């Protein structure tokens with residue numbers, strides 16, 4: 375049964391004009407909306423989980439309109455009834471699919487707010503009710519938000535997998551295993567002696583050790599789930615005039631960054647969001663590296679701003695998941711940029727049109743202005759991204775929140791392994807189970823809920 379007394383409603387589709395608008399109503403009094411807007415005949419014909427075409431009328435009970443306008447048609451559309459508990463929220467839900475007209479939407483919303491016990495929904499409130507009524511755990515609820523925010527296929531796939539319970543099953547499975555060990559320990563707790571009984575040690579310790587290794591492997595995933603959710607940071611770094619901004623524009627396929635022959639055109643870091651082979655990427659254009667500007671005092675405002683830009687460029691380079699190091703093919707390699715070469719960088723020689731030889735085997739030769747080599751560059755980037763994210767289908771944790779609790783769980787298991795008394799071991803295992811329970815939302819999460827569901831839009 376639902377834990378809420380009030381009935382909420384919201385437009386579930388974007389505001390404004392559209393072909394269809396969906397207005398959702400959820401709560402114990404959801405069916406009352408049918409009494410308000412539908413003829414008795416239509417109301418009686420409605421069955422759960424069947425779409426029913428009906429005319430909606432402004433209710434006679436509406437005191438804010440004159441007598442002539444009550445009973446006037448609001449719109450004609452589909453009505454779907456989801457009977458509790460078989461709905462997204464676990465409560466009675468009515469969905470009105472009407473014409474996506476601002477006038478229709480505002481008229482229906484106004485009437486809904488006048489029904490007793492009805493109020494507009496808050497952000498994520500439908501999903502929150504689904505969680506509170508046991509329709510999904512927290513990781514699945516978080517995945518709903520991720521799915522709605524997903525801009526690329528890889529993000530969508532990850533969200534869908536989490537939404538269908540991959541993380542929940544993993545964490546609940548671990549919690550169940552620990553609970554078994556706990557039961558075993560507790561059965562043995564009456565042992566009077568100080569030492570851990572041998573049977574307990576033999577049964578429980580290997581299990582905890584194995585589980586710890588499994589959690590550790592899950593944590594050591596190179597942050598691939600979080601990277602996929604938040605976007606992969608790629609920094610474009612190089613000397614002034616190497617063609618960094620031109621490259622960013624070419625990859626973005628539009629003029630986002632200003633380019634020119636004047637060294638020092640790009641001052642601040644400029645971020646562009648891209649979709650590379652289904653992966654979300656944040657490409658950062660940066661100021662050209664000029665080591666001399668970083669050392670001495672700035673002589674003028676111009677230099678000061680540029681040196682600030684260079685400091686930022688270096689910071690972006692350090693934090694990036696991947697670096698595109700841009701050199702000029704016809705010039706000696708720039709030392710400051712060369713110093714940044716590592717396993718996370720791609721070496722790019724731009725302006726290949728100006729160079730006679732292409733002899734650096736580790737580099738990609740491109741010419742942005744002649745549109746040469748960009749296909750290879752994209753393919754190389756895709757490989758790097760795949761190397762980073764991995765193509766494994768193992769469940770990935772997608773939030774720092776999960777990571778933090780798993781770390782707590784590991785710490786407790788460590789203590790459990792070192793415990794000398796069964797009581798203490800049991801207590802630490804209990805703490806480890808709690809940490810897992812906080813991820814799925816089974817324990818201690820009241821204070822977290824506002825934070826989690828505020829990420830949502832209204833109507834979800």
Ligand SMILES: Nc1nc2c(ncn2[C@@H]2O[C@H](COP(=O)(O)OP(=O)(O)O)[C@@H](O)[C@H]2O)c(=O)[nH]1
Nearest residue numbers: 615616617618619620633634635725741742743
């Ligand atoms: N010849 C040639 N010139 C290029 C190429 N790519 C960029 N440029 C030019 O190099 C200059 C500097 O480019 P810009 O993108 O502003 O360099 P940044 O300072 O590294 O951002 C501009 O005049 C560009 O038109 C290229 O592939 N070949």
Ligand SMILES: [Mg+2]
Nearest residue numbers: 618619639640
């Ligand atoms: Mg630039």
